[in-house]
Amino acid sequence: MSAPERARKRASLLAAARRCFVERGYHDTKVDDIVAAAGVAKGTFYLYFPDKRSAFSALVYELVERIETGIVPVDVHREIEPQVRYNVHHVAASLLADADMTRILLNHAPGLDPAFEEQVRGFYAGLKALLGESLAEGQALGIVAAGDARLMASFIIGGLKETLLEHALDAGPSVEALEGALMGLLTATFLRMNAKP
Amino acid sequence: MSAPERARKRASLLAAARRCFVERGYHDTKVDDIVAAAGVAKGTFYLYFPDKRSAFSALVYELVERIETGIVPVDVHREIEPQVRYNVHHVAASLLADADMTRILLNHAPGLDPAFEEQVRGFYAGLKALLGESLAEGQALGIVAAGDARLMASFIIGGLKETLLEHALDAGPSVEALEGALMGLLTATFLRMNAKP
Amino acid sequence: MSAPERARKRASLLAAARRCFVERGYHDTKVDDIVAAAGVAKGTFYLYFPDKRSAFSALVYELVERIETGIVPVDVHREIEPQVRYNVHHVAASLLADADMTRILLNHAPGLDPAFEEQVRGFYAGLKALLGESLAEGQALGIVAAGDARLMASFIIGGLKETLLEHALDAGPSVEALEGALMGLLTATFLRMNAKP
Amino acid sequence: MSAPERARKRASLLAAARRCFVERGYHDTKVDDIVAAAGVAKGTFYLYFPDKRSAFSALVYELVERIETGIVPVDVHREIEPQVRYNVHHVAASLLADADMTRILLNHAPGLDPAFEEQVRGFYAGLKALLGESLAEGQALGIVAAGDARLMASFIIGGLKETLLEHALDAGPSVEALEGALMGLLTATFLRMNAKP
DNA sequence: GATGAATGAGCGTTCATTCAT
DNA sequence: CATGAATGAACGCTCATTCAT
Numbered sequence: 001m002s003a004p005e006r007a008r009k010r011a012s013l014l015a016a017a018r019r020c021f022v023e024r025g026y027h028d029t030k031v032d033d034i035v036a037a038a039g040v041a042k043g044t045f046y047l048y049f050p051d052k053r054s055a056f057s058a059l060v061y062e063l064v065e066r067i068e069t070g071i072v073p074v075d076v077h078r079e080i081e082p083q084v085r086y087n088v089h090h091v092a093a094s095l096l097a098d099a100d101m102t103r104i105l106l107n108h109a110p111g112l113d114p115a116f117e118e119q120v121r122g123f124y125a126g127l128k129a130l131l132g133e134s135l136a137e138g139q140a141l142g143i144v145a146a147g148d149a150r151l152m153a154s155f156i157i158g159g160l161k162e163t164l165l166e167h168a169l170d171a172g173p174s175v176e177a178l179e180g181a182l183m184g185l186l187t188a189t190f191l192r193m194n195a196k197p
Numbered sequence: 198m199s200a201p202e203r204a205r206k207r208a209s210l211l212a213a214a215r216r217c218f219v220e221r222g223y224h225d226t227k228v229d230d231i232v233a234a235a236g237v238a239k240g241t242f243y244l245y246f247p248d249k250r251s252a253f254s255a256l257v258y259e260l261v262e263r264i265e266t267g268i269v270p271v272d273v274h275r276e277i278e279p280q281v282r283y284n285v286h287h288v289a290a291s292l293l294a295d296a297d298m299t300r301i302l303l304n305h306a307p308g309l310d311p312a313f314e315e316q317v318r319g320f321y322a323g324l325k326a327l328l329g330e331s332l333a334e335g336q337a338l339g340i341v342a343a344g345d346a347r348l349m350a351s352f353i354i355g356g357l358k359e360t361l362l363e364h365a366l367d368a369g370p371s372v373e374a375l376e377g378a379l380m381g382l383l384t385a386t387f388l389r390m391n392a393k394p
Numbered sequence: 395m396s397a398p399e400r401a402r403k404r405a406s407l408l409a410a411a412r413r414c415f416v417e418r419g420y421h422d423t424k425v426d427d428i429v430a431a432a433g434v435a436k437g438t439f440y441l442y443f444p445d446k447r448s449a450f451s452a453l454v455y456e457l458v459e460r461i462e463t464g465i466v467p468v469d470v471h472r473e474i475e476p477q478v479r480y481n482v483h484h485v486a487a488s489l490l491a492d493a494d495m496t497r498i499l500l501n502h503a504p505g506l507d508p509a510f511e512e513q514v515r516g517f518y519a520g521l522k523a524l525l526g527e528s529l530a531e532g533q534a535l536g537i538v539a540a541g542d543a544r545l546m547a548s549f550i551i552g553g554l555k556e557t558l559l560e561h562a563l564d565a566g567p568s569v570e571a572l573e574g575a576l577m578g579l580l581t582a583t584f585l586r587m588n589a590k591p
Numbered sequence: 592m593s594a595p596e597r598a599r600k601r602a603s604l605l606a607a608a609r610r611c612f613v614e615r616g617y618h619d620t621k622v623d624d625i626v627a628a629a630g631v632a633k634g635t636f637y638l639y640f641p642d643k644r645s646a647f648s649a650l651v652y653e654l655v656e657r658i659e660t661g662i663v664p665v666d667v668h669r670e671i672e673p674q675v676r677y678n679v680h681h682v683a684a685s686l687l688a689d690a691d692m693t694r695i696l697l698n699h700a701p702g703l704d705p706a707f708e709e710q711v712r713g714f715y716a717g718l719k720a721l722l723g724e725s726l727a728e729g730q731a732l733g734i735v736a737a738g739d740a741r742l743m744a745s746f747i748i749g750g751l752k753e754t755l756l757e758h759a760l761d762a763g764p765s766v767e768a769l770e771g772a773l774m775g776l777l778t779a780t781f782l783r784m785n786a787k788p
Numbered sequence: 789g790a791t792g793a794a795t796g797a798g799c800g801t802t803c804a805t806t807c808a809t
Numbered sequence: 810c811a812t813g814a815a816t817g818a819a820c821g822c823t824c825a826t827t828c829a830t
Contacts, residue, residue: 025309025310025311027224028310107314112222113222113225117304121366145385145386146385147378147381147382147385148378148381148382151360151378151379151382152382154356154359154360154363155356155357155359155360155379155382156356157359158355158356158357158358158359158360159351159352159353159355159356159359160352160355161355161359162351162352162354162355162356162358162359163348163351163352163355166351169318181344181345181348182348182352184344184345185344185345185348185349185352188342188343188344189342189386189387190386
């Protein structure tokens, strides 16, 4: 079997797994459900994943990767607003393009088991560090509200998680509208982007 | 068995359950663990709870109740800052007085099963509605930043969840310090409390 | 459940397991077979044994213990023949009283897994050491044929294993007859018991 | 594929299988292990053997054949000692040249399953019959100790199995030394070869 | 012939729940 | 009420075997 063929098969299994995890959560999804959804025999699952946990982990990892690689650290010497807007857009679009996985990442992933929680927490920690640095720089330039930058970063990440999850769960207005609203919220509160360096 | 005696036993079982859930998470906690921790026989558990899920649910409900009943809707015609500070204090103190349960409520509770998720979501929805109304009133009075009040409420709730969870997980500085920092963050961003009605 | 009651139940499970192991061998005996033979539910098995292997091990251990504790080291300063006869009788009777277990000990036990093999080999090693010492003493007294006593001990143990297993498998003549024949064989070959110290 | 080519491939598969069975035992050797060791694909195995059992069986059969065909019935009218020595040498050398297979034949083979056990028992039965006849003849000539010749044959076979297995397991002294010791043991006990017909 | 992906029956073990004492 | 032995459905994972390429 050629490598891309194998990859395609793996992806199809992963897609089936995603559907199941989304519908029933991790613990209520049986390997039998996944293979039934994928239309293969049980043993086939284990040709592509060492165990059930790995399939779940792969799904989360995929999403995390996609988000992380797309984020650009804000360069405070260039115009701020478009950069922030881009990052908000990237994160929101990544998550909302895949509302199912958002639910999984934000809702089911924590509390699975310590090792797994670590993976997810690491992801957030990375985001927070990145954002925290940008905020600190911005504060030095007077374009970000004063205060503990690390705390602010956590607060913002939390705010984004909550609003995006809500959107993913309730299928709210368009992504564009949500992004606009979030940008408005950020500029009205944390960012003073009319201030010039 | 007298009613209070029964209540005491139930509480002791619940306490044991909490310890277990905190240490191992819901799925890795066996009923055997709980009864062992409580020092009773296995059957006894089922005299007080119809099943394992109910015990977990009761723990969450307890915490949710405690928080909800203590929140005071902000009366915008009186001085804002102490009221907000009180609510922040109440929520933070409730959660952090019980870092274990915070972890459970914020980390393990979602994704358990649809019915349970509903319970937790309902709790947050209530908080957001309450906060959203207050924010809207505040905006009318010019003491809250402009923008979609409901979105703002979700964002703030999300920010609080994230920062409080982080605190519960990492055992950060004192509750008082955290509260102070959060108040600073809120007043620097969402609230314009120096504006007078 | 009282201790003896529990012991009785365990013994009944063990008896069922023995029947199954004897009929089908270790690997072809399923836990389902054992519990069916014992007339209990599957879970019950695991109340008495941590796993399938342990039940098997317990059976072998039981027999090994019974044999080992009954063996008396030959005191060469007292009359030899009755002591040897007693030991032969003890071993033969122990094994043949329980032809099933003999089959298991001599046929199925080796080759199960390294840890288990060790247990069985240790048992034989003990027997050989004991016998070897007696033979060496006997040689010093001129009542045992000359030669490498350790090798002789192994040879005799092997001979006993083979003849007793054959007897267990083919249900030969009475135990008494077999014992008599074996004594005859030993006195005609290894032992010179008419020689006096 | 030419017949010898096919035979060579089969032999290579068998060699790989032997290595695996020796290292891990029958049940812990997977067909995957064998084909990996042989460097062929899984399906190939089934072109040469109908199933896993057959490969094992073939290995045992090979050894059994080699031993059986080399044994010479003792002609009591010619000098006994060299003939016995030759047979002891042949059996010992066959087994010990291949300590691995000895372990398999003597340790793992029994207890695999009833059909297989039959094969191995048949082999021993043949040896015993052959030996028993020789012993009986020898007794008639006064050069073998008196007693039940069949029992004696079993005893001797058992003794040889045990000592040879021990040697295979513990890697004792040289084959020659062991053979010498065994001959000494046999002549000191069962055989009176100095007696002349 | 050779390959190796796919199969699916099968099994050991777990654990929430029940109920006779 | 309390107990804890018993239950049995359920599940993750294995691996000998098959068969389309």
